[in-house]
Amino acid sequence: xxxxxxxxxxxxxxxxxxxxxxxxxxxxxxxxxxxxxxxxxxxxxxxxxxxxxxxxxxxxxxxxxxxxxxxxxxxxxxxxxxxxxxxxxxxxxxxxxxxxxxxxxxxxxxxxxxxxxxxxxxxxxxxxxxxxxxxxxxxxxxxxxxxxxxxxxxxxxxxxxxxxxxxxxxxxxxxxxxxxxxxxxxxxxxxxxxxxxxxxxxxxxxxxxxxxxxxxxxxxxxxxxxxxxxxxxxxxxxxxxxxxxxxxxxxxxxxxxxxxxxxxxxxxxxxxxxxxxxxxxxxxxxxxxxxxxxxxxxxxxxxxxxxxxxxxxxxxxxxxxxxxxxxxxxxxxxxxxxxxxxxxxxxxxxxxxxxxxxxxxxxxxxxxxxxxxxxxxxxxxxxxxxxxxxxxxxxxxxxxxxxxxxxxxxxxxxxxxxxxxxxxxxxxxxx
Amino acid sequence: xxxxxxxxxxxxxxxxxxxxxxxxxxxxxxxxxxxxxxxxxxxxxxxxxxxxxxxxxxxxxxxxxxxxxxxxxxxxxxxxxxxxxxxxxxxxxxxxxxxxxxxxxxxxxxxxxxxxxxxxxxxxxxxxxxxxxxxxxxxxxxxxxxxxxxxxxxxxxxxxxxxxxxxxxxxxxxxxxxxxxxxxxxxxxxxxxxxxxxxxxxxxxxxxxxxxxxxxxxxxxxxxxxxxxxxxxxxxxxxxxxxxxxxxxxxxxxxxxxxxxxxxxxxxxxxxxxxxxxxxxxxxxxxxxxxxxxxxxxxxxxxxxxxxxxxxxxxxxxxxxxxxxxxxxxxxxxxxxxxxxxxxxxxxxxxxxxxxxxxxxxxxxxxxxxxxxxxxxxxxxxxxxxxxxxxxxxxxxxxxxxxxxxxxxxxxxxxxxxxxxxxxxxxxxxx
Numbered sequence: 001x002x003x004x005x006x007x008x009x010x011x012x013x014x015x016x017x018x019x020x021x022x023x024x025x026x027x028x029x030x031x032x033x034x035x036x037x038x039x040x041x042x043x044x045x046x047x048x049x050x051x052x053x054x055x056x057x058x059x060x061x062x063x064x065x066x067x068x069x070x071x072x073x074x075x076x077x078x079x080x081x082x083x084x085x086x087x088x089x090x091x092x093x094x095x096x097x098x099x100x101x102x103x104x105x106x107x108x109x110x111x112x113x114x115x116x117x118x119x120x121x122x123x124x125x126x127x128x129x130x131x132x133x134x135x136x137x138x139x140x141x142x143x144x145x146x147x148x149x150x151x152x153x154x155x156x157x158x159x160x161x162x163x164x165x166x167x168x169x170x171x172x173x174x175x176x177x178x179x180x181x182x183x184x185x186x187x188x189x190x191x192x193x194x195x196x197x198x199x200x201x202x203x204x205x206x207x208x209x210x211x212x213x214x215x216x217x218x219x220x221x222x223x224x225x226x227x228x229x230x231x232x233x234x235x236x237x238x239x240x241x242x243x244x245x246x247x248x249x250x251x252x253x254x255x256x257x258x259x260x261x262x263x264x265x266x267x268x269x270x271x272x273x274x275x276x277x278x279x280x281x282x283x284x285x286x287x288x289x290x291x292x293x294x295x296x297x298x299x300x301x302x303x304x305x306x307x308x309x310x311x312x313x314x315x316x317x318x319x320x321x322x323x324x325x326x327x328x329x330x331x332x333x334x335x336x337x338x339x340x341x342x343x344x345x346x347x348x349x350x351x352x353x354x355x356x357x358x359x360x361x362x363x364x365x366x367x368x369x370x371x372x373x374x375x376x377x378x379x380x381x382x383x384x385x386x387x388x389x390x391x392x393x394x395x396x397x398x399x400x401x402x403x404x405x406x407x408x409x410x411x412x413x414x415x416x417x418x419x420x421x422x423x424x425x426x427x428x429x430x431x
Numbered sequence: 432x433x434x435x436x437x438x439x440x441x442x443x444x445x446x447x448x449x450x451x452x453x454x455x456x457x458x459x460x461x462x463x464x465x466x467x468x469x470x471x472x473x474x475x476x477x478x479x480x481x482x483x484x485x486x487x488x489x490x491x492x493x494x495x496x497x498x499x500x501x502x503x504x505x506x507x508x509x510x511x512x513x514x515x516x517x518x519x520x521x522x523x524x525x526x527x528x529x530x531x532x533x534x535x536x537x538x539x540x541x542x543x544x545x546x547x548x549x550x551x552x553x554x555x556x557x558x559x560x561x562x563x564x565x566x567x568x569x570x571x572x573x574x575x576x577x578x579x580x581x582x583x584x585x586x587x588x589x590x591x592x593x594x595x596x597x598x599x600x601x602x603x604x605x606x607x608x609x610x611x612x613x614x615x616x617x618x619x620x621x622x623x624x625x626x627x628x629x630x631x632x633x634x635x636x637x638x639x640x641x642x643x644x645x646x647x648x649x650x651x652x653x654x655x656x657x658x659x660x661x662x663x664x665x666x667x668x669x670x671x672x673x674x675x676x677x678x679x680x681x682x683x684x685x686x687x688x689x690x691x692x693x694x695x696x697x698x699x700x701x702x703x704x705x706x707x708x709x710x711x712x713x714x715x716x717x718x719x720x721x722x723x724x725x726x727x728x729x730x731x732x733x734x735x736x737x738x739x740x741x742x743x744x745x746x747x748x749x750x751x752x753x754x755x756x757x758x759x760x761x762x763x764x765x766x767x768x769x770x771x772x773x774x775x776x777x778x779x780x781x782x783x784x785x786x787x788x789x790x791x792x793x794x795x796x797x798x799x800x801x802x803x804x805x806x807x808x809x810x811x812x813x814x815x816x817x818x819x820x821x822x823x824x825x826x827x828x829x830x831x832x833x834x835x836x837x838x839x840x841x842x843x844x845x846x847x848x849x850x851x852x853x854x855x856x857x858x859x860x861x862x
Contacts, residue, residue, distance in 0.1 A: 025621065029640045044817065045630065080657065081616030083628040099617055099746070101628050140818045147823070155849070156644055157822040160637035160748055164630070164819055168622035185512030186530060190456065191599035196514040197532050199476065199595070206591035209460045213587055226511065315530070317591055346803050372777050372803035386475065387571045388595055391588040392578070418586070 173337025179238025248315025283312030582770030604768025610669025679746025714743030
């Protein structure tokens with residue numbers, strides 16, 4: 001059986017990075033940048049005042065004292081958005097407001113609190129150092145500077161920089177579209193009263209939320225009965241998406257309905273088991289162009305489309321969510337062009353014993369407490385693959401080797417599940 | 432001058448928590464729950480099989496051995512979504528699939544790998560413990576259990592639980608609408624070539640992104656010239672929103688245009704300075720119903736609307752973003768009903784000296800490196816309030832007391848800026 005690392009490696013090798021598109025800057029929040037950004041200008045574009053005050057020549061103020069203030073003539077005013085009518089000459093000053101360009105000839109600003117003004121006469125009682133209260137041209141960013149690298153998640157500060165560079169649009173990677181299917185004769189839509197032996201379909205909602213939390217677009221394919229025809233029909237409807245994800249239906253009793261449907265779609269199954277707990281029955285396949293051809297090649301246009309990755313996740317709700325986090329989310333991030341694709345990991349100490357009997361690596365749901373430098377991990381109660389409460393309470397997944405019991409106080413590695421969670425260095429600046 | 436804590440306390444006391452609304456479950460991702468959720472049912476609703484196999488009475492299998500297997504008769508099959516036709520009697524078994532309800536009379540499941548089947552005859556070579564491979568009714572959640580508290584951020588696991596409880600809709604707090612205004616004669620729209628003394632309007636993009644990263648809705652009021660009439664007109668257009676945020680225009684030279692506009696709107700200014708660096712000139716006001724009455728009371732309906740909080744942020748890009756993070760984001764979270772409203776904080780060690788000269792507390796932009804338990808913080812270069820690069824590179828804000836130099840290796844507290852950043856326990860499970 002494949003290890004998690006081997007399986008993830010196969011997934012990340014197989015999935016295509018999607019194409020790029022040019023979109024308006026505000027829409028780019030949280031998207032992955034698809035071009036390097038080199039500044040085309042100096043920021044600020046000219047030396048400017050950091051205070052409301054008076055632009056001066058520092059030479060003029062040498063020797064200024066309270067008892068013997070230097071007198072300057074105010075020859076004009078430079079508000080924000082304006083420039084000086086003419087260069088500053090010896091013995092002159094300009095009234096200047098914060099952010100306004102320094103007039104040629106000036107090399108310092110005296111704050112308004114430090115002067116005496118009477119009509120067009122200014123009294124300055126102290127010398128000014130050259131450059132005082134002046135922001136030099138290009139002190140933030142210089143023309144030619146590499147400002148942002150491709151693959152960066154565009155957060156508020158990146159959008160601010162792109163705006164300051166005057167960029168109304170930006171090239172980003174396309175957002176993956178993910179078609180989600182639940183399978184199972186026992187499932188009813190939520191809001192419908194379940195009959196005997198029936199339960200509400202929760203996996204569609206879990207997967208839909210996980211897709212959107214991964215910044216991907218959702219196409220909900222609903223519920224398919226345990227029947228290869230029904231599953232095939234719904235999967236065909238999902239072939240216009242970039243990725244297909246189903247839950248359950250793999251190895252239902254004596255038949256494997258999802259495998260049958262995949263065969264009919266001409267899919268190549270890469271693997272169908274991973275050595276992990278929960279989540280062992282986990283199928284990864286690629287659905288080739290044949291599937292599309294029958295489904296509706298028009299959507300894809302004349303050119304061949306890339307293979308569509310297919311993830312067949314287990315039906316148990318916890319297994320379904322954990323396998324999504326470990327395999328589908330990184331795949332969606334890779335497809336969406338993000339440089340950072342893996343969830344952050346932190347090191348914690350076991351607050352109580354964390355037990356993983358059996359031959360498969362465990363991904364146990366834990367709660368974290370304490371400051372990041374002294375995190376404690378405790379299992380969220382019963383860890384059965386049907387126990388949704390264990391996910392509801394979880395901050396992360398403790399990674400535990402086969403047949404291993406981590407004693408209280410021993411270190412344990414934890415994969416963070418929360419977007420706004422704890423610890424773990426990652427460079428996502430996204431929103 | 433107010434301290435940051437005093438100012439934030441005034442803001443959080445003044446802002447109203449918004450009303451609630453009932454929305455479809457999938458739309459609730461990332462929203463704050465506005466009702467307690469008590470389970471109305473047991474999950475799972477009946478004891479069910481955790482394996483594909485055979486439902487049995489464990490009593491029947493006492494004494495089973497490889498050399499002397501117990502023979503049982505297979506009297507039916509229970510696939511997912513079905514129930515047994517009749518209770519199990521002594522000497523009988525039901526074929527049962529994963530998740531299907533255990534038939535009355537059965538108390539254990541024998542996995543299919545462990546039996547020999549021949550027609551309707553089953554040979555079992557080992558005893559089964561009572562409860563083996565059976566998930567008891569209510570093992571996940573019991574009817575009456577408090578499952579979720581109001582104020583919880585609804586993440587994928589919470590949506591999965593609500594779906595499993597059969598809830599198609601959920602009551603959440605309303606999402607704040609935030610009207611954003613940039614002011615300044617020097618500003619031009621991005622995409623327009625700036626004239627002499629002009630710069631692109633970056634604050635609208637920074638604030639718009641910060642609003643959306645705070646999960647609030649944006650109303651962009653554009654750019655107002657440095658003129659009280661222009662500012663007043665745009666702010667009036669924003670009175671239909673829940674919150675108004677402007678940047679710059681506070682104390683422009685000899686006049687305070689934003690203050691003049693606020694006076695005309697009948698606003699009560701609570702404070703207009705906070706002892707911090709960057710960000711000292713930071714106005715907080717409440718615009719009462721008078722403002723609305725003149726602007727368009729029809730939108731508000733017949734009943735009086737709550738005061739609208741107004742934040743007048745500094746115009747320097749870094750000051751603008753930092754004051755948003757420290758004051759506006761927590762206010763929006765409070766208004767949106769979230770239990771967790773403050774950004775996470777971590778403790779790091781200074782990787783190089785972090786210097787905060789002057790009488791105001793510093794919020795210096797730093798990069799964090801290393802594992803969460805041994806984070807190192809280094810300033811992101813020049814810390815001027817116009818240096819956007821310092822924000823672009825920042826993982827967080829180092830909080831440094833006035834006139835203090837933190838030497839390399841000394842501890843420093845850091846407020847995290849990244850949603851998907853590092854460290855700091857918070858209970859947001861949002862997406």
